[in-house]
Amino acid sequence: xxxxxxxxxxxxxxxxxxxxxxxxxxxxxxxxxxxxxxxxxxxxxxxxxxxxxxxxxxxxxxxxxxxxxxxxxxxxxxxxxxxxxxxxxxxxxxxxxxxxxxxxxxxxxxxxxxxxxxxxxxxxxxxxxxxxxxxxxxxxxxxxxxxxxxxxxxxxxxxxxxxxxxxxxxxxxxxxxxxxxxxxxxxxxxxxxxxxxxxxxxxxxxxxxxxxxxxxxxxxxxxxxxxxxxxxxxxxxxxxxxxxxxxxxxxxxxxxxxxxxxxx
Amino acid sequence: xxxxxxxxxxxxxxxxxxxxxxxxxxxxxxxxxxxxxxxxxxxxxxxxxxxxxxxxxxxxxxxxxxxxxxxxxxxxxxxxxxxxxxxxxxxxxxxxxxxxxxxxxxxxxxxxxxxxxxxxxxxxxxxxxxxxxxxxxxxxxxxxxxxxxxxxxxxxxxxxxxxxxxxxxxxxxxxxxxxxxxxxxxxxxxxxxxxxxxxxxxxxxxxxxxxxxxxxxxxxxxxxxxxxxxxxxxxxxxxxxxxxxxxxxxxxxxxxxxxxxx
Numbered sequence: 001x002x003x004x005x006x007x008x009x010x011x012x013x014x015x016x017x018x019x020x021x022x023x024x025x026x027x028x029x030x031x032x033x034x035x036x037x038x039x040x041x042x043x044x045x046x047x048x049x050x051x052x053x054x055x056x057x058x059x060x061x062x063x064x065x066x067x068x069x070x071x072x073x074x075x076x077x078x079x080x081x082x083x084x085x086x087x088x089x090x091x092x093x094x095x096x097x098x099x100x101x102x103x104x105x106x107x108x109x110x111x112x113x114x115x116x117x118x119x120x121x122x123x124x125x126x127x128x129x130x131x132x133x134x135x136x137x138x139x140x141x142x143x144x145x146x147x148x149x150x151x152x153x154x155x156x157x158x159x160x161x162x163x164x165x166x167x168x169x170x171x172x173x174x175x176x177x178x179x180x181x182x183x184x185x186x187x188x189x190x191x192x193x194x195x196x197x198x199x200x201x202x203x204x205x206x207x208x209x210x211x212x213x214x215x216x217x218x219x220x221x222x223x224x225x226x227x228x229x230x231x232x233x234x235x236x237x238x239x240x241x242x243x244x245x246x247x248x249x250x251x252x253x254x255x256x257x258x259x260x261x262x263x264x
Numbered sequence: 265x266x267x268x269x270x271x272x273x274x275x276x277x278x279x280x281x282x283x284x285x286x287x288x289x290x291x292x293x294x295x296x297x298x299x300x301x302x303x304x305x306x307x308x309x310x311x312x313x314x315x316x317x318x319x320x321x322x323x324x325x326x327x328x329x330x331x332x333x334x335x336x337x338x339x340x341x342x343x344x345x346x347x348x349x350x351x352x353x354x355x356x357x358x359x360x361x362x363x364x365x366x367x368x369x370x371x372x373x374x375x376x377x378x379x380x381x382x383x384x385x386x387x388x389x390x391x392x393x394x395x396x397x398x399x400x401x402x403x404x405x406x407x408x409x410x411x412x413x414x415x416x417x418x419x420x421x422x423x424x425x426x427x428x429x430x431x432x433x434x435x436x437x438x439x440x441x442x443x444x445x446x447x448x449x450x451x452x453x454x455x456x457x458x459x460x461x462x463x464x465x466x467x468x469x470x471x472x473x474x475x476x477x478x479x480x481x482x483x484x485x486x487x488x489x490x491x492x493x494x495x496x497x498x499x500x501x502x503x504x505x506x507x508x509x510x511x512x513x514x515x516x517x518x519x520x521x522x523x524x525x526x
Contacts, residue, residue, distance in 0.1 A: 009266050009303060011500045033441035037467045046467060050501045177491075179285045203409055203439075203464055205491045207298075208287045229466035232440060236464070238497025242302065 004250050008241035014051035018251055021086075021258035022047075022233070024148060024173055024199045024225025025055035027077060031064055038229045040077040044084055046233055053255070054086055055228065056148075056262065058116040062090035068102055075110040086262055088116035088148060093124060093132035103139050113262045114146040121150075130157050137161065140168045146261045148173055148199070148225075155185045162196050169195050169261050171223060176200030176239060177209040190217045197261070199225030200240060200253065210239040219249035223257045268506065269499075271304040272514035273492070274369075274401065275436050275459050275484030278329055278336070279312035279322070289488040292333050299335065302492040304485070305514070306335045308369055308401075314341030315373045315403070318349050327365070339369040339401065344379055344389050355392050363396065368524045371401040374417075381420035383427060390424060394431040399520045401434045401459075409439025409462065418445045425453035432457065432520045437486055440465030450476040457520075459484025460495050460512065469502045469512070478508035482517050 062070025089106035175198035314322035
């Protein structure tokens with residue numbers, strides 16, 4: 001069989017050779033800039049060009065305005081395309097009175113598989129505000145769920161939380177392309193804490209950085225994430241497809257690790 | 265797929281930088297080795313010293329450093345010449361010299377070099393480039409896409425394209441978050457182009473090809489600072505025709521270079 005590098009150079013759809021699950025995708029429009037073709041159908045067409053089997057999605061409406069409406073829209077997508085999308089429940093701690101009901105709705109009725117925190121857009125400070133996630137963390141602990149965390153401020157706090165909630169797997173987003181001369185704290189934390197992982201997203205693609213991320217934290221701790229359609233899926237998967245790492249490691253990153261964390 | 269498409273990278277630098285990411289190449293032989301891995305046939309290169317210290321002496325060093333590397337095509341960095349930093353002989357003589365030695369593409373760093381792109385500052389330089397149809401690469405030092413909002417003076421780009429309709433303008437490393445400003449310009453100006461090194465808008469290549477034409481896009485990577493993997497993968501897996509991929513891959517840049525009037 002050809003290597004993933006050779007297959008990518010040839011431009012073939014990759015799903016016949018490797019199962020690809022995008023652990024970090026979105027859906028819907030964004031106020032700050034234009035996100036074209038952000039509907040489920042348009043996204044599936046793009047995924048099919050590359051051969052991405054499934055994408056785990058949270059809705060931009062959940063991140064920027066109404067978290068509950070966004071979750072309902074994700075539910076519509078996963079109900080209509082259950083084999084293509086995996087649902088993230090977005091919980092906004094600024095609405096504590098609605099969290100318990102939304103958790104039940106998302107996991108008992110909607111069939112979501114994991115939780116997404118967006119501390120930046122929800123303006124949650126790690127050190128002083130993280131306690132506001134406690135009801136969600138308690139729920140995730142009881143259900144052994146995975147939580148995708150945007151951003152990397154105060155990794156010390158996340159490390160403390162991950163040590164307390166040992167049944168929860170945390171994915172730190174946007175770690176795929178560190179330039180390796182600035183703050184590596186996220187990678188250090190992922191390296192030493194068993195239930196902390198990183199995803200490959202991050203728009204700035206420093207030369208050679210992805211290989212260094214994999215070498216530092218290990219291929220078992222890295223998941224392919226694109227931030228698509230916020231970013232370009234084909235662009236973001238390139239760093240994995242063309243990385244100078246083994247095909248065995250690429251297969252873990254492209255899908256096997258996500259299957260384990262999402263229990264699919 | 266790539267066997268049918270020549271790749272001519274319009275956005276490459278050689279030379280040492282003050283800040284270097286670990287493992288980042290800077291020697292021509294190492295750049296060529298990266299090109300081999302990513303199947304890039306040729307590259308338009310400038311010297312990092314030209315950004316860091318201005319055109320002199322980086323342009324001359326670029327020529328000597330790339331001598332013997334047929335796949336590395338030199339591209340000179342320019343400045344408005346009011347301070348005499350470009351040439352003591354004036355802009356016209358400088359451009360004539362540049363063309364005489366076979367350098368047919370120019371590059372500017374208006375953000376790092378701290379000058380205005382208004383006509384009163386760059387008009388003379390751009391008029392001379394326009395006279396010869398010399399392509400002008402514009403590098404605004406964008407690292408993260410959010411900087412595309414404020415580092416690129418969008419109204420100046422409008423004025424340049426309007427005032428110098430025969431000047432091929434190529435924006436480098438434009439982020440994917442600027443469609444609300446980029447699209448009205450692409451709709452108005454045939455002489456406006458961008459490289460795809462960081463244009464990460466979802467289906468962005470497809471939309472530009474459909475709405476404005478593939479001739480506006482050039483293959484570029486930003487290596488060795490940035491990885492060619494993203495732009496290469498995006499071109500390969502884009503939902504555009506093989507003809508459009510060939511145009512973006514190399515033909516558009518080749519056409520611009522071949523249109524230079526010596």
